[in-house]
Amino acid sequence: MYELYTINKSQIAYTLAIIVILVIFQFVLKKAANRVGKRSEIHISRTRLMFKYINILVVLIAVFMLAFAWGVGLKDLSLIFSSVFAVIGVALFAIWSILSNITSGIILFFSFPYKIGDKIKIHDKEMPIIGVIEDIKAFHLHIITDDGELVTYPNNLILQKAVSLIQKDVYLDEGKDSL
Template identity: 55%
Template structure:
């Protein structure tokens, strides 16, 4: 009981922050789902972007909670600068992963090609004509005409010229199958 009496204001503020962040999360998830469905993006990519938003809001909640419970700005500055220094060094070593994740987020909101489209990637070293089989967080799965599966990094997909050869009938058969059920 002593705990609740001592931290009564902080606990009330925490409840308010959590409710507000949950409402914001729900609104953003609704908007992302709506954008994804109107753009014809598959559910796996929609869930991935929603997960990124949830993690970001969780980190924001931790930051706000630290202020509510009395952390000072200079204390948090020391902690965050140390954490970001370590993360920065680690991420510099794996910058391509960050680049691919960022490209995956960009491709979610602004990518003219969908699963099932046949595309041609104009790369002088390794030109590719394939059907997009899946779009993931780090790479795109492309199925070549000979049946081989190629994983192509998201960041290269945004850097290379890509031509839409034809729309594949996969989307139409999936829609017809759903109506039949």
């Protein structure tokens, strides 16, 4: 065991340093996302979704840095990552709408002016939608219409259509009436 340690002392030190740095990086990113979520009054479920994206980012960075620390050459590493990204690229091209909805979900987290509980109108030429935002997921919005119908509306389309705010915090207003 001691032999293993002495042979790989520098790699073990790099590994520990990388882990510490990435844990701090992850903590800072999560704090920033949490601060943005609180300041913008974003629902906690959307903030948790951003935490998942941050975890994925940190894991990808960790894999790259740890492979480099343990002696995988830059040529080998670039070959592996280019092959993986080529396969992922082909797969994502086949399902580009899912990727666009995830990207739109991230954009909505930071810049969507409407919150859960707001009554909105989506100005869609073929089928306008009026309802209350029940939830904002990674791929779509859940909107409850006045008829009680649940409408799932893709995130990428919500960024392309005009949206009007009809009433702010409908759920809170309903609670005031019942008191």
